[in-house]
Amino acid sequence: MDSLPQHNLQPVKLYVYDLSKGLARRLSPIMLGKQLEGIWHTSVVLYEEEFYFGGAGISSCPPGGTLLGPPDSVVDLGSTEVTEDIFMDYLTSLGESSFRAESYNLFEHNCNTFSNEVAQFLTGRKIPSYITDLPSEVLSTPFGQALRPILDSIQIQPPGGNTFSGHNGQS
Incomplete structure (x- = not known):
């Protein structure tokens, strides 16, 4: 099989959002006894669309099109x-x-799990470990363990996207 010409390559971007809007950086040393830089939500941007996973399943929107606004990085x-x-x-x-x-x-099957799996499918590369390691960092603290029953019931679904329903709008 011939390799595809260079012009068929599509860039793959990871949009990273801090759901805490800076609060994790300020409060984590007090609450967890360790420094967290953020509470990360990620999505994969490809073909001029942003794809992410949340409590409603796989969703998509124009890049930066959820109510989270533009990504932090x-x-x-x-x-x-x-x-x-x-x-x-x-x-x-x-x-x-x-x-x-x-x-x-x-903690175990979230937007970052999705972004990591999709990134590996598309590029063979994983997303940065500071993102995928966050749940275990939180759960390794007494406060994280104490909050786990509450946190396990939380579903994150950034408003503003459309639930992905298959190719060409078919469900």
Whole structure:
């Protein structure tokens, strides 16, 4: 199989949002006894669309189009040769299997789990470990353990996106 020409490569970006808007940085030393830089929500931006996973399942919006506004940072994950059709089929299969709305869990199966899996599919690269390690950092503290029953019931779904319902709007 011939490799695709360079102009078919699509950039893949990771949008990173601090859901705490700076509060984690200020309060984590007091509450957790360790410094957290943020409470991270991530999404993958490809084909001029932002894709993320939350309590409603896989959703999408124009880049920066949720009520979270523009991301706090953007990580360049590289490029992909995956076509838009193949990517949409892949998202559809994820939405019907491992990333259904009811599979969401704040600590173990969240937006960052989704972004990490999608990034590896598209580029072979993982998202930064400071993002994926955050739940275990919080849970390693007495305060995190004490709050776990409450935090486990929380579902994060940034308002402003549309639930992804498959290729070409088919559900």
